Amino acid sequence: MTFDGRADRTAPSGRDLRPLAVAVVTAVISLALVVASARWGWLGPDVGRGDGFCEAARPGWVRQPANTWSNLGFVIAGLTIAWEAGERDRLGVTLGAHPGLATAYAVIVVLLGPGSMAMHATQTDLGGHLDLLSMYLVSGFALAYALMRFVHRGPAFLAVVVTVAVVAGMAVHLRGGSVPVLGHAGNAAFGVEVLVALGLEVALYRRRPPAPRQDLWFGVASVATLALAFAIWTTGMRDHPWCQPHTVIQQHGIWHVLCAVSAYLIFRHYAAERAVRLPDATDPAHLG
Numbered sequence: 666m667t668f669d670g671r672a673d674r675t676a677p678s679g680r681d682l683r684p685l686a687v688a689v690v691t692a693v694i695s696l697a698l699v700v701a702s703a704r705w706g707w708l709g710p711d712v713g714r715g716d717g718f719c720e721a722a723r724p725g726w727v728r729q730p731a732n733t734w735s736n737l738g739f740v741i742a743g744l745t746i747a748w749e750a751g752e753r754d755r756l757g758v759t760l761g762a763h764p765g766l767a768t769a770y771a772v773i774v775v776l777l778g779p780g781s782m783a784m785h786a787t788q789t790d791l792g793g794h795l796d797l798l799s800m801y802l803v804s805g806f807a808l809a810y811a812l813m814r815f816v817h818r819g820p821a822f823l824a825v826v827v828t829v830a831v832v833a834g835m836a837v838h839l840r841g842g843s844v845p846v847l848g849h850a851g852n853a854a855f856g857v858e859v860l861v862a863l864g865l866e867v868a869l870y871r872r873r874p875p876a877p878r879q880d881l882w883f884g885v886a887s888v889a890t891l892a893l894a895f896a897i898w899t900t901g902m903r904d905h906p907w908c909q910p911h912t913v914i915q916q917h918g919i920w921h922v923l924c925a926v927s928a929y930l931i932f933r934h935y936a937a938e939r940a941v942r943l944p945d946a947t948d949p950a951h952l953g
Contacts, residue, residue: 712788747771876952
């Protein structure tokens with residue numbers, strides 16, 4: 666207990682355990698709901714959503730096991746982010762000033778897992794909507810967090826942009842249609858939001874002091890991992906010559922794991938943001 670009688674929410678090392686607690690509760694509840702939904706058919710009948718991916722549907726209540734359980738990578742990544750978010754002095758300039766955003770991002774990454782599981786486990790129409798919704802949450806956050814820093818606004822602005830991005834993405838998804846390579850138009854909406862976020866991150870990196878210094882290597886590693894994941898994703902379709910419907914390891918499952926790694930790396934990019942110290946005009950070293 667603290668001196669005023671309130672419960673101490675930090676570990677002995679000084680780490681704030683609240684981000685991890687929030688992420689753990691989110692993971693437990695969302696995973697329990699998606700497992701129960703698959704087991705008892707709460708999301709409706711199997712309509713073949715996601716059957717364009719290579720893995721063959723099994724007769725049990727988890728229709729695509731590899732593509733379902735590989736989504737646990739997102740849960741692990743989200744919990745790892747939440748653990749690291751407990752050290753405020755390692756969150757960088759913006760996240761350090763608004764640590765609740767690190768917790769929010771950890772929760773969003775956790776939810777990517779159950780959201781995608783809902784589709785692959787059940788192949789239901791509602792499961793497909795939950796899958797895309799979880800994707801728009803993460804792309805919307807990436808876009809909004811970059812734009813928030815670009816225009817020097819706060820978390821309220823981020824919340825508005827995330828809402829607009831999610832609604833816009835879902836509107837495109839529900840309208841339907843197809844595009845080359847990506848298939849459903851909803852996938853294209855996700856891709857556009859990610860590309861806009863990437864463009865803003867590049868613009869932020871190119872800014873001169875006194876703007877905070879953006880990390881390069883974690884951002885590059887995140888994009889490279891996502892690009893590799895997408896290349897593998899294209900081979901995981903039912904009509905691709907590399908498709909092996911009954912193998913334990915599926916290309917789409919690898920896509921899930923690599924995307925989880927990319928989501929973690931972009932958090933490290935955010936947390937590596939540092940303030941730039943300008944030379945003091947009265948400093949003798951500067952004058953010399």
